[in-house]
Amino acid sequence: MRLLVELRALGDCAYDLMYFHKLQGFLYGLLRGSCYGGLHDRQGYKFFSFSNIFPPVDMQVGDVRRFLVASPDRGLIRVFKDQLCRISSEGSAVNIGEMSFVVEDVSVLKPRVGRSCVLATGTPVVVRVPKANYSRYGIKPPKDYPYVYWRKRYPFDAFIKQLEDNLFKKYNMFYGTAVESFPLFEQFVFQKQVCNHVVIKGREVKVFGSLWRFIFNYLSGEKRKIIQFALDTGLGELNSLGFGFTNISNGQVTINRRGKIR
Structure with a gap:
C-alpha cells in the first residue's frame, strides 16, 4: 500500500540531491503524537520506504513535484495520510531542506503483484x-x-x-x-x-x-x-x-x- 503525495513549490529552488534524511525527518514528524511516534527510535526494521521527489530537477514557484511513500503496515499509511491531508487543508508550508512546498493532493494506491x-x-x-x-x-x-x-x-x-x-x-x-x-x-x-x-x-x-x-x-x-x-x-x-x-x-x-x- 502506498501514498502518492502531490506538492506545489512555494518558491524557486535548486533540487536538493541530499534530500534523503530531510524527507525522512519530515515523515517521522508526521508520526508525532500517534501510536507510531516512537518508530524512529525503535531498533530494527521500520517497514516503510519512499521514492525520490520527482521530477528531480530545479524548480520554480508553482511547479508540481510528487513523491511516494509505501508500507505493508496499513495503520502506518493511514497515519501518514491523515496528517498529510490535515496539512493540505490548513495550507501549511512543508519544508524539506531548502525546498518549500504546500501539499496539493494525497492519493492512496494499492499496486498488486500478479502472477507475472x-x-x-x-x-x-x-x-x-x-x-x-x-x-x-x-x-x-x-x-x-x-x-x-x-x-x-x-x-x-x-x-x-x-x-x-x-x-x-x-x-x-x-x-x-x-x-x-x-x-x-x-x-x-x-x-x-x-x-x-x-x-x-x-x-x-x-x-x-x-x-x-x-x-x-x-x-x-x-x-x-x-x-x-x-x-x-x-x-x-x-x-x-x-x-x-x-x-x-x-x-x-x-x-x-x-x-x-x-
Missing part, C-alpha cells in the same frame, strides 16, 4: 556484505572493514544472497513467521551502480547502491506474498532512508537469465 510482473527499483538498492561472509564470496577489501557495500566488482551471488536473506528477515519479523529462505530472484537485469551522500547520525557518509529490474513469472502462494511485501516495504537495507523503493514496471526489458552483469 517486473519490479523496477526507483531508488538504489543497498546491500552490505558482512566481514563473516568475505571468504564465502571471495571478497578481499583493501582494508579490514566490518562490512562492504556490494558493488559490481564483487560477485553477483553475494548481492542476491544478501538481498534474499534481508527480505526473509524483514518478512518474518513483520508477520511473526519463521519461513525458511528459498530462491526468490530468478531473472534480473543490472542497470547501474550509484553512490549517494547521505547524513546518518549527523555525519555525511557515502552509500553505494545499485538499480535493477527483477522479472518474475508464475508467482503463487508464499512467494507471491513475499514479493508483494518487498514492493511495499522496499528491497535491501536503509529503506526508511529512501533506499530500495520499488515500483511495478510495465516496460519491456531484456532478460539475462544468468544475471550476468554487462
